[in-house]
Amino acid sequence: MKIKTMLTGLLSAFLAVPAYAQNLEVIGRPVDGGIGFQPQATELARDIQMLNGMILVIITAIVIFVVGLMAWVIVRYNRRANPTPASFTHNTPVEIAWTIVPIIILIGIGAYSLPVLFKQQEIPEGDVVIKATGYQWYWGYEYVGTDLAFDSFMIGAPATGGDNRMTPEVEAQLIEAGYSKEDFLLATDTAMVVPVGKTVVVQVTGADVIHSWTIPAFGVKQDAVPGRLAELWFTAEREGIFFGQCSELCGINHAYMPITVKVVSEEAYEAWLQNSLDEGGYSDVRQVLTN
Known part of the structure; x- marks a missing residue:
């Protein structure tokens, strides 16, 4: 049967x-x-994928910069290459830079991501x-x-x-x-x-x-x-x-x-x-x- x-x-x-x-x-x-992603079939999907691609580029650049900086510091300032380390504890220009640059990056991401979010949430x-x-x-x-x-x-x-x-x-x-x-x-x-x-x-x-x-x-x-x-x-x-x-x-x-x-x-x-x-x-x- x-x-x-x-x-x-x-x-x-x-x-x-x-x-x-x-x-x-x-x-x-x-x-x-x-x-x-799956193929884009709506404007919303296209916006999301565009935003994902943009953020991927940004975070990839950040990762490359940080890893490169760490490698340079390890090679340049290890005990063998720099037996007498510096004694200072502050560097005002560097501290200002690492505060302002992330703020600019986050503002840039927000300028693109918030309109995408609002478009999804504002129901026509x-x-x-x-x-x-x-x-x-x-x-x-x-x-x-x-x-x-x-x-x-x-x-x-x-x-x-x-x-x-x-x-x-x-x-x-x-x-x-x-x-x-x-x-x-x-x-x-x-x-x-x-x-x-x-x-x-x-x-x-x-x-x-x-x-x-x-x-x-x-x-x-x-x-x-x-x-x-x-x-x-x-x-x-x-x-x-x-x-x-x-x-x-x-x-x-x-x-x-x-x-x-x-x-x-x-x-x-x-x-x-x-x-x-x-x-x-x-x-x-x-x-x-x-x-």
């Missing part, structure tokens, strides 16, 4: 892949062994407003101003017939849903769908413990605290599938609480939203993209 189920799933997945899988490119995905009026609620261990989404609401579980989680392990049955579910085996622990059975180029405001809260809603490629992260309603915003600049994960330790299945966001054209979004409302619940956006 298990083999029959697996073969049926693989067959349906094989038939579905040509029609659906290539509609949206998977862009925001972690890379094994990767040490850099949203073209689309979505409430994201963290549960142990899945996300619930409500499209504010509509009747659309749905839950989002990791493919392979107990709620979707798995046990948090990669099995042939789970692989068949991933392929049938338009994902690949590499997307295990990232892909969800439903996804937040948003239009490209529109301002999306996400209201974030928690229903039980503290969670955190994060999409690295968007440059957004917001704790979901029970009893509080926080907000974040982004404007996706390219269509595709983006992944995130709960980023606040929230219990035994914290590792199995991913986030999937599908960015589609404005026309496809409107068609998907209307189709979902007509069906009384979440509809697969791939059906809209292939029509």
